[in-house]
Amino acid sequence: MLTKDVSAEIEAVLSALDAEGKEPSVALVKARLKSKVPMPALIAVIKSWRSSQHVPKVEVAADTQEPSLEQRVKQLELQVAELTRKLTALEQKHG
Incomplete structure (x- = not known):
């Protein structure tokens, strides 16, 4: 069975929620995820995120179709939000 790593997508969502001042919840x-991730995996990831700001590797069954342009843009927006948050934190730390 083909699998895909969705850790980066989950981390981007968690970081975006954090940047918005929202407490991450399963719902x-x-x-916000484009990929379907089982609820027990989401619960474990959120617990890990809350305790150590770490997202463990999460793999799900691979979708055989390519993501749509809209999905790709949304993913890029999440990645930009994550990188912006990290850059701001670095600037404040070393400012």
């Missing part, structure tokens, strides 16, 4: 994370 909020699941609503």
Whole structure:
């Protein structure tokens, strides 16, 4: 069975929620994900994120179709939000 790593997508969602000042919950994370991730995996990831700001590797069954342009743009927006948050934190730390 083909699998794909969705850790980066989950981390981008968690970081975006954090940047918005929202506490990550299963419902909020699941609503923003493009990939289908089992609830027990989401619960474990959110617990890990809350305790150490770490997202463990999460793999799900690979979708055989390519993501749409809209999905790709949304993913890029999440990645930009994550990178912006990290850059701001670095600037404040070394400012």
